[in-house]
Amino acid sequence: MTTLLISDLHLHPGAPRITEGFLHWLEERARGCDALYILGDFFEAWIGDDLLELGEQDPTGNAALAARIAAALKQLADSGTAIYMMHGNRDFLLGERFASDAGATLLSDPSVVALGNERVLLMHGDSLCTRDEAYQAFRAQARHPLWQEQVLSMPIQERIALARQMREQSGEANSSKAEDIMDVTPSEVESAMAEHGVTTLIHGHTHRPAVHALEVEGRPAKRYVLGDWQPGKGWEIVIEDGGEPRLEAFSLS
Template structure:
């Protein structure tokens, strides 16, 4: 059994925050000042930022602005737990210290209203995308990360922009189902976690799926991405509800 988490508990993912997305930024600010401040715990399941080049990028005005809002939230008493996504896996100890959030390594095991659950960003489930999984394994390697972070910040930003451009071009050549989860990977994740509830993001395909795992129904809740509004999942008294704060 994972850590018991009492409500209200909120879950968000795939905000892809950046200075160019003013509407999404305003939605995030409103969410932090409203629903998140009323919650006991907020889980951010990856891709908070469009990209993160390293914690020294916290000095950028936009990143500092977002960090200040997170600091206000944690100072108000809401516990914020972050799970890295495929865009911001370089968020580290300095960012967490500056904002008061906690960094959790997936899979994260928790208990919600007596139900054992596992939390993921979700990209690890997309095993049909072999090229991406090879890339993921490379960039999650501590030695690779140390070497990358040793480069100048401007160089890191340029490399990431190049990778993003290649990724967007590559998506046009991939079948849509390759970028969704693999059923066998989902089954394996449920079995490894020994739970009946999974919450994740990454695919930008919000839905609630029921999987038959060893003759037991297991729920998989996929979080919505953000585009100017603030969609989130709430758990209150053990009941999950999708909600959205419109600005």
């Protein structure tokens, strides 16, 4: 029994080495595993599942990329690997159509799942960064069904422009924030783990791969943070035969 977890690939047409590295990883590493969990920010941006209808008519290249990725995931799913996807702060509009094309199941954030011999809390991780009050306000707005409905009703080209504008604004805002503000709030981590009755948490988002030891209600606990993928390197968590999670970096060459 092998389970793999990944996060923060930020796939987009401008990063072909990461795309090719991921497709190679699917064939060489994920093929034959029992389950694959993708914990958000799989795509750099997602403007709605109707993007898939544009195909080659999409000048940004995102539609063709998404179709290629969905086909590769579906091939893995058809071979027997269960695939689960969680929304991130970049691709929170990812919907059931893409999931169906990819042979994947959408997971809510947070979710508690049985991995190995224990219950594990899975999150993207952005909800844990409560010291970033400006971002949390935007997150609450962007997750609201009415806001999403309004955005999805916009013409695709307007959504493409909106996504570009939001990425630029996010980059400008983050450049002036203190590093600790964009990391998780320790008390929020402990609260989330206690609420769900777990001693293991796995998340991404912060791009700070590490394994943190902590205590939750007097019990030893661990927080595993997945890293973001770069042109030459990817990150995964591996759980084999009911053992403990292993955080590993690997070459995308």
